[in-house]
Amino acid sequence: MTTFSVTKTRIAVHKFSSCDGCQLAFLNAGEALLELAELVEIAHFAEAGVIDSEAEVDIAFIEGSVTTPAEERRIDAIRQRSRYLVSIGVCATAGGLQALRNIADAGEWPAAIYASPQFIDSLPTSTPIASHVKVDFELWGCPVNGAQVLQTVRSLLAGVTPRAETETLCGECKRQLKVCVMVAKGEPCMGPVTRAGCGAICPSVGRGCYACYGPAASTNTAALAHQLHAMGLTSKAVADHFLLINSAAPAFKAEGLKWRGEDE
CATH class of the missing domain: 3.40.50.700 (NADH:ubiquinone oxidoreductase-like, 20kDa subunit)
Structure with a gap:
């Protein structure tokens, strides 16, 4: 650069x-x-x-x-x-x-x-x-x-390529010693597939992550989707978690449409 x-x-x-x-x-x-x-x-x-x-x-x-x-x-x-x-x-x-x-x-x-x-x-x-x-x-x-x-x-x-955040929100939660809302409360949370950067705002007040910071660099969206479904979410609710504000992000879009029954 x-x-x-x-x-x-x-x-x-x-x-x-x-x-x-x-x-x-x-x-x-x-x-x-x-x-x-x-x-x-x-x-x-x-x-x-x-x-x-x-x-x-x-x-x-x-x-x-x-x-x-x-x-x-x-x-x-x-x-x-x-x-x-x-x-x-x-x-x-x-x-x-x-x-x-x-x-x-x-x-x-x-x-x-x-x-x-x-x-x-x-x-x-x-x-x-x-x-x-x-x-x-x-x-x-x-x-x-x-x-x-x-x-x-x-x-x-400075002529340096800006550093992109790559880790998931879960890492950010752990560093702040936050209790996992998904494990402790059974709260649906997008943290495992969402990139860090927000300071874990929602989990810090006992709420699941909404994926505001988009997909992390390496995500297993299929595993999280199946876990959300196993927690009692309907297929539509699972899809909505992925499509809420990131419906044009390829990783989330593909998983969301799959659970809506609209595979591309």
Whole structure:
């Protein structure tokens, strides 16, 4: 990976279909964000009040999935104006909650909600950024956290490939000495197949993991699915655990559709 020049590195943060939570990870970084501002020039970040959506930048962070025809055109333009492109959050990396439309009748929902659904200009599917353009690095999470973002920026500035989290959430739980909710409480948990990074937030309060940080590098989704079923979950409930917010992540999508009886 090539290091950046001595001139100040320009970055941009772009929003696509999303809730803005991953952009807030920047703002919630507090003092660390001020330190980052000393290292880079923020050319576009509407959430922070800096607007220049057509700026040419060294690093473009993308939050959200591609859900409309306009977003299809916009992501192509951003890719052309960016040296590196980093997708942040589960919407950008795996479609997010809005990707539930991918396994349903995408035309039925607007018709049930809006009086004039013909004016809703959306695509039949919600897809990750990598389905449309080259992505140089992905940050998983719902939302991502400030430490992830800042570590990625610092790595890129130093010419180092950012370190991707590879272990499962179970390892994170064990280091924090948390009681396994799956073993102790019989609580369905996606921890065995989900990548670490969130700090084991849900298990730490006695709840099963929802897989916010996406599939771990090495996962045995079939074993977990059968265990969930043995715990009393219906086939549909097992499928829902895999398809909730990661329905475009290949490993989860394949397992989820299998338990829905819709093998690809």
